[in-house]
Amino acid sequence: MSAQVAVIMGSKSDLPSLKGAFDTLRSFGIEFEARVISAHRTPDTAAEYAKTAEERGIKILICAAGMAAHLAGVIAAHTTLPVIGIPMASEPFSGFDALLAMVQMPPGIPVSTVTAGPAGAKNAALTAVSILALSDAALKEKLKAFRAEQTRKVEEADAALQKELGLA
Ligand code: RP5
Numbered sequence: 060m061s062a063q064v065a066v067i068m069g070s071k072s073d074l075p076s077l078k079g080a081f082d083t084l085r086s087f088g089i090e091f092e093a094r095v096i097s098a099h100r101t102p103d104t105a106a107e108y109a110k111t112a113e114e115r116g117i118k119i120l121i122c123a124a125g126m127a128a129h130l131a132g133v134i135a136a137h138t139t140l141p142v143i144g145i146p147m148a149s150e151p152f153s154g155f156d157a158l159l160a161m162v163q164m165p166p167g168i169p170v171s172t173v174t175a176g177p178a179g180a181k182n183a184a185l186t187a188v189s190i191l192a193l194s195d196a197a198l199k200e201k202l203k204a205f206r207a208e209q210t211r212k213v214e215e216a217d218a219a220l221q222k223e224l225g226l227a
Contacts, residue, residue: 060090061116062116062117063090063091063191064090064117064191065108066084066091066092066094066121066123067093067130068122068123068124069097069122069130069147073124073147076147077123078180079178080145080183081093081184083180083185084188086205087184089187094108096108097124098133105130105133105134109138110137110138113139118190119140119191120134120138121144121145121183122144122145124160124161125148125149125157126147127157128160128161129160131143131144132161132168135170136168141190142169142171143172143173144161144173145175146158146160146161147175148176153175188202
């Protein structure tokens with residue numbers, strides 16, 4: 060099967076923050092493309108990539124960028140596919156700059172923005188999985204199993220806490 064998800068990062072320096080996204084996509088068996096494309100440093104490639112994504116079979120684009128993070132917005136401007144943005148944390152504003160750049164899209168061109176850092180990367184991938192699961196019953200079952208396992212782990216931690224504190 061060809062890639063259904065595209066993960067684009069504004070710089071190779073963003074890669075370490077995206078580990079959770081790749082791990083999550085792989086754990087659900089989702090094929091993905093991954094590219095370094097910059098809205099500012101390679102603007103023509105960014106536009107071309109977004110314009111041709113759908114014809115290659117891509118269904119969702121995940122865009123990670125830091126600082127004046129225009130990548131997700133520029134990609135969204137050139138496609139009607141869903142775009143999920145992950146703000147990258149960098150100095151001196153720790154990702155708040157990128158968060159505002161991504162989340163403050165003008166009405167008409169949305170970027171669904173998750174939080175910065177590992178939680179954001181993981182949730183971007185899980186959002187992509189849940190969108191794909193709308194038309195994939197087997198994937199939906201995997202997603203439900205993931206949630207059930209997550210619930211089980213929290214319940215297990217709670218039981219351990221009760222024991223540790225002598226409350227059970
Ligand atoms: C953004 O600028 C990138 O997404 C990265 O987070 C930030 C810094 O890029 P480098 O200078 O490390 O290439 O476009």
